[in-house]
Amino acid sequence: MPIRRGHIPLLAVFLLFFLTASGFAQSPALTEPMKVAAFPSLESAIRIRGPLEFCGEYVPVHLPEVRERLEKELLLMLWDRAQVILWLKRTGRYFPHIEVVLKGSNMPDDLKYIAVIESALKPHAGSNKGARGIWQFIPSTARNYGLVVNYSIDERRNFYSATKAAVRYMNELHDMFGSWTLGCAGYNMGEQGLKKRIEKQEVKDYYRLHLPRETQRYIPRAIAAKLILSDPARYGFDLRPGDYYSPKQFDRIKLKAKYATPVTLVAKAAKTYYKNIRDLNPQLLSDTIPRGDHILYLPQGAAGDFAKRYHPLIAKYRKTLKPKTYVVKRGDSLTAIARKHRMSLWQLCKLNKLSTKSTIRPGQKLSVSK
Numbered sequence: 210m211p212i213r214r215g216h217i218p219l220l221a222v223f224l225l226f227f228l229t230a231s232g233f234a235q236s237p238a239l240t241e242p243m244k245v246a247a248f249p250s251l252e253s254a255i256r257i258r259g260p261l262e263f264c265g266e267y268v269p270v271h272l273p274e275v276r277e278r279l280e281k282e283l284l285l286m287l288w289d290r291a292q293v294i295l296w297l298k299r300t301g302r303y304f305p306h307i308e309v310v311l312k313g314s315n316m317p318d319d320l321k322y323i324a325v326i327e328s329a330l331k332p333h334a335g336s337n338k339g340a341r342g343i344w345q346f347i348p349s350t351a352r353n354y355g356l357v358v359n360y361s362i363d364e365r366r367n368f369y370s371a372t373k374a375a376v377r378y379m380n381e382l383h384d385m386f387g388s389w390t391l392g393c394a395g396y397n398m399g400e401q402g403l404k405k406r407i408e409k410q411e412v413k414d415y416y417r418l419h420l421p422r423e424t425q426r427y428i429p430r431a432i433a434a435k436l437i438l439s440d441p442a443r444y445g446f447d448l449r450p451g452d453y454y455s456p457k458q459f460d461r462i463k464l465k466a467k468y469a470t471p472v473t474l475v476a477k478a479a480k481t482y483y484k485n486i487r488d489l490n491p492q493l494l495s496d497t498i499p500r501g502d503h504i505l506y507l508p509q510g511a512a513g514d515f516a517k518r519y520h521p522l523i524a525k526y527r528k529t530l531k532p533k534t535y536v537v538k539r540g541d542s543l544t545a546i547a548r549k550h551r552m553s554l555w556q557l558c559k560l561n562k563l564s565t566k567s568t569i570r571p572g573q574k575l576s577v578s579k
Contacts, residue, residue, distance in 0.1 A: 248445020254287055255280045263432050264317035264389035268416075275416050275429075282426065282433035287444060292329070294448070296434070297441055299330035301453025303343065303368065310376050317389055320379060322434045323396065324372075326427070332366050332491050341365040344375035354378050357492075360551055361499045366491040370504075390415040390428055398424045459489055460512035464505050469578075470498045474526055478519035479511040500556065533578040539571045550577040 257279065261268035270276045286293055307321040327345040328334035335341050339348060342365035348358045354374035356364040364370040382392035385400060386407075394415050395403040403420075412418050415428060437444050464475070472493060476486045487493060489506040498505075507515065535546060543565065547557040558565055560576045569575070 244447070246445075248290075249443075251284055251287060254444055255283045257283075257436075261432065263428065263435065264319045264393075266388065266390050268432060272416065278426065278429040279432060282429045283436065286430075286433055286437060290446075293437060293441075293444075294446065296325055296329060297438060297446060297448055298452060298454050300325075300438060302456050303330050305456055306369065307372055310372055314376050314380060316376060316380060316383075319431070319435055320376075320389070320393075322431045322438065323379075323393060324375075325434045325438065326430045332368055342371045343368055344371045346371065346374065350378065361494055361497070362492050362503075363494055364492045368491075370492070386413070388413070388415070393428060393431065394418075394420065394424050397427045457489065457506075458509040459506040460509055460515075462505050462507060462512050462515060464498070464503045466498055466500050466503060468523070468527060469500055470523060471526070472496055472498060474522050475505065475519070478515050478522055479507045480518075481508050481511060499551070530578070532576055534574045535577045537569050537571055537573040537575060541569065541571075543567070543569060546575065546577070552577065 257270055257276070259270055261270055268275070268279075270279060303324065304321055307324060308318060311318055311320055324330060324343050328343045330343060332343055333341075334343065334345065336345060340346060341363060344365070346354075346356065346365045348365075351358050351365050351371075351374065354377055356370060356374050358365060364374075379392055379396055382395045382400060383389055386392050386395060386403070391403065391407075391413070398421055403424075406418055406420060407413055410418060437446075441448060464470075472486050473483050473496070475498065476483045479486065485508055486505075489508070533550075535550065537546070543557060543563070544554055547554045550557075552560075554565055557563075557575070557577070558567070563569075
């Protein structure tokens, strides 16, 4: 039915009454006045104030090429203001811990900006080269620095484990190249590749080395991130203390899993939800925690009576399981069978009272779970 002019005031009164009664009209989120955006022009934002340092090392912005590369990175970052706002908000969650670890290792605070340009501070970030986590470790480097990376656990995704490994790796790269700038370049392209470039070109200055394009951009990107995130107001970002994401609060426990354990069972013992356990433990790649010793994070306050609730639950769960067997086929090996059933060779041999050199025959039955 068409609305006549005389009906409009009555409709407006009805809507106002409805909103007031519902509390919408009094909601701070709706009534708080919106500010008009005001930020410097891109031209003025890239007029760099010198001198500049990164990790205590001089940045030669007097060199035209270096200045141009830095201005380019600043422009690209400032163009995507929404992304920078997310970076700023995430620094509240991740920077405090990174800063503590860096300080404890007597390393420059500026290295925290490497995490920003590597992953935008996203624990689940990944690359087409197989890098994962906030610090973007590839599997081989991660394992070299003590991180577990397999079919069920990927500690590159765990911010705290990965930060410890990254700081150790960068410290070794600094000792190797004698410079934090070159150390960061080595972190990006690999130490062996950087060594070859230095030897071939007979230059040990990052800004005067001919490097892969990604690595040429690497340090200018980190410097640009430092400029913006260390002085956001200068670039027109007006975040209040409450706008930043808070560090996660949790309890840390050591779980000795004699058997593969469902994440849901751990959540019940912690009096929380499956999602909370997976969110706090992004290193877990499936619904099941594999056998072995694990460091797990629980919601704050959940560790107190966790063991008291966990042991009856796991005992009841084990009674519901039936042992699984596998019939050996022609061409099988112990290693292949273990991999197929997501077990270590040692676990398979122990379960069947075999040694790693034992001979198996087609038709033989092997236990592959307990």
